[in-house]
Amino acid sequence: MPAPVQLYVYDLSNGLAKQLSLQLTGKQIDGIWHTSVVVFGKEIFYGQGISITSPGQSHHGRPLQAIDMGETALDEETFNEYLEEMRQVYTADKYHLLDNNCNSFTNDCMGFLTGGSIPSWIKDLPADFLSTPFGAALRPTIDNMFRGPAQGGSSAPSSAQPLASSLLQSVAQNATGVQGSTSSYLPTPAATPSPPLAASSSIAGPIQICSNTQHFNNLLSTHKAVIAFFTSHTCPPCRIIEPVFERLASEKASAGVAFAKIDLGSAYGGGQIASVYGVRVTPTFLFFMGGKKTHELKGADAGELKAQVDLLTYQAFPPHPHASLPLRATRSISLEPILFTQSVNFEAVRSRLFSFIDLSALSDERKKSIENSITSTIIPYLKNKADEREGKGKGVNTSISSGAVCEAWRIASKDLIDNLQVKDIFPLADLLRLTLLDNPVAQWCSTTAAASGTSPPHAILERVASALRNEQQIPKPVLLTTLRMAANMFTQTVLARTILVTRSNGHHTSLTTLAISCLLHDDSLVRTAAASLVFNMAAFYQAPRMEALRSGRRGEAEEEGDGEWEVELLSAVLEAIKMEESNEDVLHRLVASLAFLLHLSPFYETQLKPMLEVLEARSTLLAKLEGVEGGFTVSKKEARALLEEVGTKLCG
Known part of the structure; x- marks a missing residue:
């Protein structure tokens, strides 16, 4: 008898993504989605391996959404056999927030149960995130959290770290159910983790594990270039060439280039993908550009594999015509912004600004409130910061916090900017210029704007x-x-x-x-x-x-x-x-x-x-x-x- 299948959707960021994503990435991301499969009266999800619990009883709590995905004609025993095989693919040590995550597992399960896939707004989220400069810059940091340091990687820009750290920490902890660390695999109280398996000694973060055609087709549609490795755990040449494939993936995988691994020894999924492309022997490598197969390589030829990967990535993303030019003068220009840090005569600025405020149409009460915020909080704070920059030490008003300054600006600017004439706005612009040199207040401006x-x-x-x-x-x-x-x-x-x-x-x-x-x-x-x-x-x-x-x-x-x-x-x-x-x-x-x-x-x-x-x-x-x-x-x-x-x- 057919059984209903549901998709439970959670937000790993607990609302932080919706609040901060626009200012961090330039794109509105409403959540960092975690999904699980609900079928046969059980909720199945991937984090610390494959875990099974009663619906809604995992450490993620209640789902934000429960999406009906149709019905499955398979029986529970067959699905349990599938899960046992998938435990070898979705182990705790192989979890990666971007490359091999809960949604990868759920998508595979949906393909097996119903022949469909999870919604694109969920499965495409990593590609959307990595397509932004912020996402690309943060990739090494995420790799460090889940795979260990990536060669040549660097963390996200320091200016983004105060906001990014809280978001990443929340997501990483919620993704695996481990508080305070993503590298120790502790049992979650509400779920039943799968038995621990030996850690893979050479797992490569950029490699996608594909076990059904839906997952593989999605990979082809979201990446301009895809290199697919058809392998089997019983194939000695595969074990020889696998480290080469992993090294190439570590060096060249990106938002536009994907490396996929398909195990023909799997009773589910891998054989389906192989049959679509006529792959009968291992190791076989297929190369795709724009979703279309461009080349096939059989055997464990490391030199030819590297040459074909280089050729595909070159064709998919030709180097910029200026990339190989000797541009010493251009490339030696500092990328740091030009800032205007010189201080001002605060008393003169205050006097001029207040004269303009007095001429405005604001009520006397509003004028008094604005002038008080500027006199008692904003200017003393800016004086202290100016003294610190000029090496004069801290002034007497060091108790004023950046939070108090943000609140003072909120009060002062609520009506003032709209009521001053444009010709009279320059004292306020000068104070804001100095305010933006203070990172906490500049961050408040970005959060407010977002x-x-x-x-x-x-x-x-x-x-x-x-x-x-x-x-x-x-x-x-x-x-x-x-x-x-x-x-x-x-x-x-x-x-x-x-x-x-x-x-x-x-x-x-x-x-x-x-x-x-x-x-x-x-x-x-x-x-x-x-x-x-x-x-x-x-x-x-x-x-x-x-x-x-x-x-x-x-x-x-x-x-x-x-x-x-x-x-x-x-x-x-x-x-x-x-x-x-x-x-x-x-x-x-x-x-x-x-x-x-x-x-x-x-x-x-x-x-x-x-x-x-x-x-x-x-x-x-x-x-x-x-x-x-x-x-x-x-x-x-x-x-x-x-x-x-x-x-x-x-x-x-």
Whole structure:
């Protein structure tokens, strides 16, 4: 008699993913999903091996969803035999949050029971996460937690760690049911773990274990390149070639390249996949690109296997035309953002700001509340931080916490930004510029922006950009302080994401409007600040591309942004370079920005390169080396080297 099959869905992050994902990754991820199969009156899931419990009685508690997956015509005995065989594949030591997890197991079970698969929004989550620069950067950290250190890996950017650590810790503990460590396999009180098996001595994190056609087809659809290893535990040549396959997987697997292992000795699943592709002997390697088989290799030929893997990854992800060029000047440019850290005369700023507040339409009560927050909390806190940066030690108001400052900004900015005239907003922008140098407060701004779409610096950015779009005359102090504040929004990667990656809130357009509008300003200080902001924007996209180039992991650099935006920025930067005739620092920052835009852009061949000739980029840059009549000659050695390199190699 057919038995109903259900899918139980849980969130391993306990809500943290929904709260933090947008600011961390640029994508809204509503949960880190854990799933289990409910059939024959039992809940079966994978964590510390395959575990079985009464429905809803695992350490995960009550499910968020229970999805009906249809019925199975199999009997319970047959399914139990299948589970016993799967215990050899899904052991505790082989668990990996991204590569071999609870959803991999559930998907296999669904394929066996019903011929279907779990929903794509669950099974595609690792690929979606790894397709972001943050996910790619965090991959080595996750590998360290579940596999041990990955060669050449690095942890996530330090600016992201305060938020990422809480999320990762929660997910890792909930995934396996182990509190405080992911490396010790303790029994969970609510579940019955499978008997422990000997740890695999050479398990490779990037390898996907496929035991049914649904899982394998999903792998083909979510990766541009797939290398499938058909093996058997009774095959001596397979044991010889397996370490080579694992090493190649460790070196080359990425968000776009997958390595799959299919055991023909399995009574379930593996033989199905083999029959689809006519595989009858082991070891056999099949190579796929875009879901289509491109090559087949039989036997344990390590040299040929490596050659075919290299060929497939090269064809799937051809190296950037600039990747092999000797670009010493370009690659020596620091990727750190240009920040404006100089302190201010706080008393003068306070006096000017309060005079503007007094002229606003706010009620007397609101004015008093705002002025009190600024006087008693924000300015004393910023004074202390300025003294610390200048080596003067801490002041007398060290008891003020970053939390109190965040609350003070919430109170002060609630009505103030909307009620001040744009021409009067510059003292507030200057205080926010200094505030963003403090990591806890900058993190609060990113969290606030992720939750509501805006924060105090975002609101100022929008006010000034809107005025520029409406062709209002903006005084120099407003432009200068807003540009410097916007540049300091790059102190943290997660905060920068809220203005560059999250396009739906309009901040990306406003930032671009502000920067481009000021590149040709008459005042050199404004041009310097605008060039610095453009540099930070270009460096933001350059950083993950450089990391992918250094690590050699194919298909892992996020191709964020879009070609039209890069063309717009490229055109503005080239025009500014052409017109800059008095300030060498401005010119140097503009050329550095241009280098980042051209170096590893995924849009170089299709959109940027054609524009270079139209805009006469090469001649524009090389002309700066010769000097201009009535202007200036570039004298700094590093600036001249960069001008020549970008002009002859990236624009040639």
